[in-house]
Amino acid sequence: MSNYPLLNLFLTMLWFFLWILWLMLLFRVIVDIFRDDDLSGWGKAGWLIFACILPFLGIFVYLIVRGPGMGEREARHARRQEQAFRAYIKDAAAESSETPTAPKPRAGVDDLEKLIGLRDHGDLTEEEFQQAKRKLLSV
Template identity: 70%
Template sequence: MSDYPLLNGFLTMLWFFLWIMWLMLLFRVITDIFRDDALSGWGKAGWTLFVCVLPFLGVFVYLIARGRGMGERAIRQAQTQEQAFRSYVREAAAEAPGAGSSRADELAKLAGLHDHGQITDTEYEQAKAKVLAA
């Protein structure tokens, strides 16, 4: 026989997951406090102190007073990060050797130069080997 019934196990798991959700909410609020550029340093210090000293009351008051802006700031940060990522990818692709053209395009250009007699057979083979090795 077990001294810990199934309902007690369920309630323990419920409290555990509620505690995890509470911690996630607490850290989200603290992150939002420091993410907000409109708050002064004293405002950030005050909200952080309020949330740390009286966590339940502090978090709920913060959500009531500034909850709407939390979503807007999160969206703005996600858009900024996405724009930065896209510009980095564009810059990296532009700096890559042979950017903007594939191997097939380069081989077609080489074949055209060779067919028109602008490069010799040896030069064509060397350039072709270089393109295929890249």
């Protein structure tokens, strides 16, 4: 057989997964540094240099100092993306309503927005939402 005992295999896998975890933390911190509008260019450069020169210490210090705001920044970014998506959908629906073949598209868009709001608020389950959406789009 092999000269590699089971415990060594376990420890190798543990170190490998810890390395993957650290890489995920590193990329998450770098994305957060670039996404943060409150940091100046010098602040972003400083954190990046700190994270690159002293990687483990830099990431852990960043998580201690700026970690609590990471979730807020991520939520803010998700809200902005959702607003941009909804604006795009509204613009696309308004453009399609200008074609003479589309019967009352604005009413369908309003109804669909109401359904999305009910689903997001938790008043509709995903299955109920899909059924109502199918019924709305088939009319």
